[in-house]
Each structure stands twice: as C-alpha cells, then as structure tokens.
Amino acid sequence: MRECLYCGGPIPDDRHKNAWTCTKEHALLLKKEREANNYIKVRTTADPIIMQREHFNDLAEEFGFEVPIDLNYVSPFKIDWSLKTGTFIKEGCVGVALGDIGYIFFKPQILKIYKL
Ligand SMILES: [Zn+2]
Structure with a gap:
C-alpha cells in the first residue's frame, strides 16, 4: 500500500495510478505547500x-x-x-x-x- 505524501495515510485503490495523495484535497494542499516552498526559494535567490x-x-x-x-x-x-x-x-x-x-x-x- 502506498502512502499519501501529505498526511502519510494510505492511498485508496480507487485513486488513479499516479496519485501521490489519498484525496484530491490533499493533492491541492500538497501543491500549495510546494508552491509556498518554491516561492521562498525564489525569494532568497532573486x-x-x-x-x-x-x-x-x-x-x-x-x-x-x-x-x-x-x-x-x-x-x-x-x-x-x-x-x-x-x-x-x-x-x-x-x-x-x-x-x-x-x-x-x-x-x-x-x-x-x-x-x-
Ligand atoms: Zn492524505
């Protein structure tokens, strides 16, 4: 069983094959978190x-x-x-x-x- 990258919970079998998260909500939250991290990176280099x-x-x-x-x-x-x-x-x-x-x-x- 694969684990959600956001919460560490199990990814249900009915999620699509490439899913890294257990729900669409967690996919969105993960994306936001990554954008925020990218922003911090850009901010310190530019x-x-x-x-x-x-x-x-x-x-x-x-x-x-x-x-x-x-x-x-x-x-x-x-x-x-x-x-x-x-x-x-x-x-x-x-x-x-x-x-x-x-x-x-x-x-x-x-x-x-x-x-x-
Ligand atoms: Zn999750």
Whole structure:
C-alpha cells in the first residue's frame, strides 16, 4: 500500500495510478505547500523588489490597472509591504513605487495598482 505524501495515510485503490495523495484535497494542499516552498526559494535567490514588481504586475494583468482590488483576492504572503523604490501621488494619496509599477493601499482592504 502506498502512502499519501501529505498526511502519510494510505492511498485508496480507487485513486488513479499516479496519485501521490489519498484525496484530491490533499493533492491541492500538497501543491500549495510546494508552491509556498518554491516561492521562498525564489525569494532568497532573486531580487525581492523585482519579484514584488512582477507580482503586482501579474495582479494588474488579472484585475486591471487603477481599479480597486479586494485584498481578499491577493495572496498576502507574497507581499512584503516594506519594499519600495520610491513614492508617487495619485488621487491625493501617497503610493509605493516598485520601478515602473506602483500601488496604493486604501483602507480597510482595497489595493489599486498603477503604471507610473
Ligand atoms: Zn492524505
């Protein structure tokens, strides 16, 4: 009997042949864990500001520039709020610049991303 890589429990026979986990839920959790580990690896080997800029750029491509993004849809562990290359002013607020991309955090949990 093979063992689930996530919980160590037995993998049921009705799971597909290549399954490494006992359930789809554990497959998902395992994937998340690996992504988080990969992220930590990338973060320590790459310039964190470049990574951060990429992350905000990806978010802007998904949600759009200058539109309110609910922070609930953003992975907070990917964001280091202390990183910045400068500041800018939009809509009467001071924003955080990351190279050619910037963001402003509007309370309580709205984020807007700008092309600078
Ligand atoms: Zn499991």
